[in-house]
Amino acid sequence: MSSQPLVQIGASPQASLEAIIEQRLAEERARLEREAGLQQKEVHHFKKPEERFFTKQERGHTTLLFGGLTWKHEKLVHASFESLGYMAEIVPTANVNAFQLGKEFGNNGQCNPTYFTVGNLVQYLQKLEEQGLSKQEIIDRYVFLTAGACGPCRFGMYEAEYRLALRNSGFDGFRVMLFQQAGGLSQSDCEAGLEMNLDFFLGILNSLNCGDVLNEVAYAIRPYEVVPGQTDQQLDRVMDYVQQVFRQRKPWSLEEKLGGFFGGFKDTAEYLGKFVNQLTSDDLPVALSKASDMYNEIEVDRLKVKPIVKITGEFWAQTTEGDGNFNMFKFLEREGAQVVVEPIGTWIVYMIHQVIQRYKDMKGLEEGAVMPPIWQLGKRAKIEWNYRNKVAKLKIAEAIFKREYHKLVDALGPLGHHLADQYELQRLGHPYYNSRAGGGEGHLEIAKNIYYSNKDLAHMVLSVKPFGCMPSTQSDGAQAAVVSHFKDIIYLPIETSGEGEINAHSRVQMALGEAKNKAKREFAETLEKIGMTMEQLKQFQDEHPETKRPMYEVPHTKGVVGVAANFAIHVAERAKKENWTPKAKTQVEELVAVQ
Numbered sequence: 001m002s003s004q005p006l007v008q009i010g011a012s013p014q015a016s017l018e019a020i021i022e023q024r025l026a027e028e029r030a031r032l033e034r035e036a037g038l039q040q041k042e043v044h045h046f047k048k049p050e051e052r053f054f055t056k057q058e059r060g061h062t063t064l065l066f067g068g069l070t071w072k073h074e075k076l077v078h079a080s081f082e083s084l085g086y087m088a089e090i091v092p093t094a095n096v097n098a099f100q101l102g103k104e105f106g107n108n109g110q111c112n113p114t115y116f117t118v119g120n121l122v123q124y125l126q127k128l129e130e131q132g133l134s135k136q137e138i139i140d141r142y143v144f145l146t147a148g149a150c151g152p153c154r155f156g157m158y159e160a161e162y163r164l165a166l167r168n169s170g171f172d173g174f175r176v177m178l179f180q181q182a183g184g185l186s187q188s189d190c191e192a193g194l195e196m197n198l199d200f201f202l203g204i205l206n207s208l209n210c211g212d213v214l215n216e217v218a219y220a221i222r223p224y225e226v227v228p229g230q231t232d233q234q235l236d237r238v239m240d241y242v243q244q245v246f247r248q249r250k251p252w253s254l255e256e257k258l259g260g261f262f263g264g265f266k267d268t269a270e271y272l273g274k275f276v277n278q279l280t281s282d283d284l285p286v287a288l289s290k291a292s293d294m295y296n297e298i299e300v301d302r303l304k305v306k307p308i309v310k311i312t313g314e315f316w317a318q319t320t321e322g323d324g325n326f327n328m329f330k331f332l333e334r335e336g337a338q339v340v341v342e343p344i345g346t347w348i349v350y351m352i353h354q355v356i357q358r359y360k361d362m363k364g365l366e367e368g369a370v371m372p373p374i375w376q377l378g379k380r381a382k383i384e385w386n387y388r389n390k391v392a393k394l395k396i397a398e399a400i401f402k403r404e405y406h407k408l409v410d411a412l413g414p415l416g417h418h419l420a421d422q423y424e425l426q427r428l429g430h431p432y433y434n435s436r437a438g439g440g441e442g443h444l445e446i447a448k449n450i451y452y453s454n455k456d457l458a459h460m461v462l463s464v465k466p467f468g469c470m471p472s473t474q475s476d477g478a479q480a481a482v483v484s485h486f487k488d489i490i491y492l493p494i495e496t497s498g499e500g501e502i503n504a505h506s507r508v509q510m511a512l513g514e515a516k517n518k519a520k521r522e523f524a525e526t527l528e529k530i531g532m533t534m535e536q537l538k539q540f541q542d543e544h545p546e547t548k549r550p551m552y553e554v555p556h557t558k559g560v561v562g563v564a565a566n567f568a569i570h571v572a573e574r575a576k577k578e579n580w581t582p583k584a585k586t587q588v589e590e591l592v593a594v595q
């Protein structure tokens with residue numbers, strides 16, 4: 001029996017009665033549990049294991065491992081780390097063996113990217129061991145750096161999964177460091193081995209942005225190259241050159257520029273100086289304009305009629321260039337398509353956009369509170385001010401990010417794309433998928449499908465969805481409604497996994513057949529409209545060698561998707577303007593044509 005009094009002195013009869021009922025219930029529950037042998041056990045909450053800190057003293061002999069993007073992004077991030085004084089190594093693109101290791105050492109029921117990425121780290125550490133390093137040496141001399149989040153999808157479990165797989169594979173104690181999606185910029189610790197300060201974040205963002213635009217442009221050129229392999233050769237040269245530029249970049253320092261002039265305001269001045277330097281420096285645009293010249297040495301033939309395939313889906317699956325998505329990009333190019341890859345920049349602005357939306361939704365609500373009544377002007381004004389202040393800061397961050405990104409796109413030439421507007425994507429996707437539903441890319445998968453089809457930017461949308469992905473599974477259901485409303489869309493979702501590559505490729509081949517027909521039909525209709533033949537277009541191209549260069553600007557005509565069709569319209573307009581007439585064929589040429 002409880003020693004608590006049943007009735008409190010001074011309590012109302014109603015409250016006393018409820019207290020008596022509660023107490024009797026508790027006593028009865030305890031009796032039944034005793035009889036059933038269900039003794040109350042002490043609750044042990046899970047606590048994150050304490051991890052050895054990566055200290056500044058260790059920086060000289062500790063290597064940062066990172067990976068999970070394309071080799072182009074990784075190459076530039078690597079150079080950024082080096083320019084900040086870190087030793088770094090890239091963990092190569094995950095393969096099927098990594099997936100198997102992820103399954104062997106990780107939890108059951110994870111999503112596909114978890115298995116690939118976690119297993120990939122284990123595989124890399126095992127290779128270091130094979131090269132002669134002991135487990136303890138690996139644990140002491142390496143740390144792994146990766147992005148983290150608190151969910152709501154399995155992304156929130158990555159850190160725990162890395163630790164579990166490392167423990168199970170014998171690397172218990174190996175350090176995994178996260179830079180959080182929602183983390184601010186002030187994570188620096190003066191004694192930390194890795195200082196997550198403004199220089200670190202600007203370095204990563206600049207590398208990712210340059211990686212995005214250089215990658216996108218290479219994909220836009222490769223399908224039209226005249227000499228097979230020339231684009232990849234130039235891409236190697238371009239990446240080596242831009243990597244060198246990143247290596248030589250030094251973070252802006254107040255001390256170096258202005259000495260100790262600012263006294264007590266040193267930190268603020270240093271911060272501001274770095275921002276202003278980011279906004280005003282032109283070393284990266286200059287480097288990209290040189291890269292543009294290097295790309296421009298490639299000879300292209302825009303008259304190859306090809307379907308354009310936009311890749312969407314889950315963030316990792318749509319980015320990786322390997323077994324993680326069945327090597328889909330290479331496969332599509334082999335099959336005669338032009339691939340439009342998704343820049344990481346879209347995901348970054350999406351994250352900022354979602355935080356702004358959350359602030360809007362939560363305005364005035366703290367810990368479940370409600371907005372004060374209208375007559376409490378002071379309180380309402382304070383809430384309004386706090387809200388506007390937070391949103392304004394984020395909008396400025398969004399605007400700055402886009403400005404910096406577009407500066408690079410413009411420097412590289414006409415083949416890159418500006419980032420899609422998040423408000424437009426939200427407007428397109430929300431009727432089908434609630435834009436406040438988080439996890440993965442949320443409503444973006446839906447919105448991009450409509451956006452790229454509506455804006456005449458792709459003949460087909462291919463969504464790569466990892467096996468076991470929660471947000472992708474949800475959006476798959478909504479895509480059924482999208483394709484029934486937008487009848488012209490050729491949309492194909494593919495579930496990616498560690499196996500089933502042949503099946504996936506064959507499904508893509510079938511949808512691609514339809515997209516190829518669409519592209520051919522569009523080109524044939526264009527020829528009819530402009531009244532020119534393929535031979536005449538080729539002749540114009542041969543007589544105007546500048547049109548055989550990838551950086552030659554061809555305007556996009558509304559309602560026309562394909563590169564060949566847009567080029568044909570442009571040639572027809574130019575021919576008319578320049579009074580160009582095709583040469584009559586010689587007798588020999590006529591004969592060859594007849595044969």
Ligand code: SF4
Nearest residue numbers: 111153155440469470
């Ligand atoms: S978005 Fe999907 S695949 Fe990616 S981490 Fe979340 S659950 Fe996994």
